[in-house]
Amino acid sequence: MPMSNVCEVLTLADICAYLKERDNYVVLTHTNPDGDTLGSAYGLKLGLKKLGKRVQVVCCDEIPHKYDYFIDDSECDFVPETVVAVDVADIKLLGDLYERFEGRIDLNIDHHVSNTHYANRLYLDADAAACAECVYEILDELGIEFDRDIANALYTGLSTDTGCFKYGNVTDRTHRIAAKLYRIGVDASEINRIMFDTKSKSRVQMEMMVLNSAEFHFEDRCMVMAITLDVQRKTGCSRSDMEGVPPMSRSVEGVLAGVTLKENREGEFKISLRTYAPLDASAICGKLGGGGHKAAAGCTVIGSLEEAKSAILAAVKEALEELDAGSDIT
Ligand SMILES: [Mn+2]
Incomplete structure (x- = not known):
């Protein structure tokens, strides 16, 4: 080597x-x-x-x-x-x-x-x-x-x-x-x-579909959006059209962790995580072999949409539980 x-x-x-x-x-x-x-x-x-x-x-x-x-x-x-x-x-x-x-x-x-x-x-x-x-x-x-x-x-x-x-x-x-x-x-x-301030028409159509299927978890502190291959095919959105989606994932009041799952190919998801302090996106994605910055990080998960979603949600849940346990200490 x-x-x-x-x-x-x-x-x-x-x-x-x-x-x-x-x-x-x-x-x-x-x-x-x-x-x-x-x-x-x-x-x-x-x-x-x-x-x-x-x-x-x-x-x-x-x-x-x-x-x-x-x-x-x-x-x-x-x-x-x-x-x-x-x-x-x-x-x-x-x-x-x-x-x-x-x-x-x-x-x-x-x-x-x-x-x-x-x-x-x-x-x-x-x-x-x-x-x-x-x-x-x-x-x-x-x-x-x-x-x-x-x-x-x-x-x-x-x-x-x-x-x-x-x-x-x-x-x-x-x-x-x-x-x-x-x-x-x-x-x-x-x-x-x-x-x-510039979006393609397919980007807007993709956003509509992605927002339509958005989910909220853990007392609405985590928002999840998925850009499946189906959405990509139906809207014809490009890679750069999809860049602006992760920041939207934590734009809802009360959301501390925003998850975007982009299906790269059948059975492979690029996960982008956006967080607000004290949640650490890099540490959470690190649990799934990824990394990045404190407020923005990513990882890649092999599996179905449901499997990829469960994996990242488990990691986010753990971080939120640590946060809740910490805030009990006075
Ligand atoms: Mn950079």
Whole structure:
């Protein structure tokens, strides 16, 4: 096995020295790519290009067209030397690229508390609301002159991973970085219109069906929604149409845990969990082999819809019972 088990944890100075020294980068994103993994990857690509480096971004899945405004497909014809994964907490999240790159990730830039230290080098900032915050700090430390394209890529990461700057992961640093991107001329309102205020017709039809079959459990503290293959077929909704569903799962008053089950293929469900403190989504999904952040995490369960639902509901129930037991102590 070509696995190296040692993962060197890097400081900001270390990673900048490393990035300056190396060249011919391939930057990997996670499967089912979102605004943060893509914004981080292309922000890094555009930034490193300014240092004269050659960079290509590789994603195992098709990139949704809504991100076209920062996608840069130039300069892809070279032999990759340095492999970087961005916003990828676990090597399994590389999807089909997993086998090709196992044991060969030179550098991982991430902000997930659940990071599994699979890369040879890791720059991890679990206080960052988005991986794009980490990339901003790295490019800033490298002394790179930011332009509007870099700003648009990084802002997309910041905005999408914070639900348009309204989740609990937002800090003063998130806003400070956003402010700096405004100074560079980021197209913030247009980006947010595309990311948050635009829905396809099939998305609306899918939402109607999903809400129609929503369930409430544990004294209405847990809401469950399912996007079955049947719903996906009937509405023709795309992957990116389905991205906005998990945040809806905890939008009902009194709900502490929102569960979204998306049927990937017959007998396989991607579960997205959204919680409010003190419930810890990453810990709950960890019980089913997944992970993520305190308020947003995920896992994959093999089985029927009923089996997948029972598995995640059992884990949520346990967490709610711990919460109830804790609140009895005075
Ligand atoms: Mn992220």
